[in-house]
Amino acid sequence: MTLPVRRRPGRLLERPGFGWGEPIAAEFEDLFERMSRLLEGPATAPTALAWSPAADMRETDDAYVIEAELPGIKRDDIEMSERELRITGEYKEREREGVLRRSTRRTGWFEYQAPLPADVKADEVNASLHEGVLTVTVPKAQAAKPRHIEITES
Known part of the structure; x- marks a missing residue:
């Protein structure tokens, strides 16, 4: 049994239940990409196209420890600055053969x-x-380390 094709003026739709046609899929892909860029967060002027990797920052008695997920990145592709820990770099798109579907x-x-x-x-x-x-491990200065004071009874 064949299913009927629905047609609307100006749009071509595939048969219901069998996926989207190429024009509709391209529109959704474009919309998804624009929404992703919008939701990446506020950007500053120099790094307007930058995104932030997933990272955790924790504090120990001796240091601040930051762990950032950067799979596939090389050491030479990462730059760090002091005072305000700033990790920057670039994921370069790989060359591929064939048609990238997703x-x-x-x-x-x-x-x-x-x-x-x-x-x-x-x-x-x-x-x-x-x-x-x-x-990244940032040691605390001596004054910043917590000091335990023993309290005695009198």
Whole structure:
């Protein structure tokens, strides 16, 4: 049994239940891409096209530790600045053979910013990239470390 084709003026639709036609799929793809760019968050002028990788920042007694997910990125493609931890880099689009039917990978410039307190040892910042996770350790200055005071009874 064949299903009827619905036609509307100016639009070509496929048979119901068998997927969208090429013009409609292209419109949805374009709309999805524009919405994704809009929802990436507020951007500043120099990095208007940057997006932010998933990252965690935690505080220990001795340091601030930031872990950012950057799979497939090379060490040379990452730049860091002090005072305000700023990790920037670029995912370059790979060359492919054939027709790309769907892609959910982000490409282009990325940026992660985290303000650091004034009480850190900026000259002793340590960073390592292992299995796609960039770990940055920012040691605290001596004055910033919590001091435990024992209370005695009198």
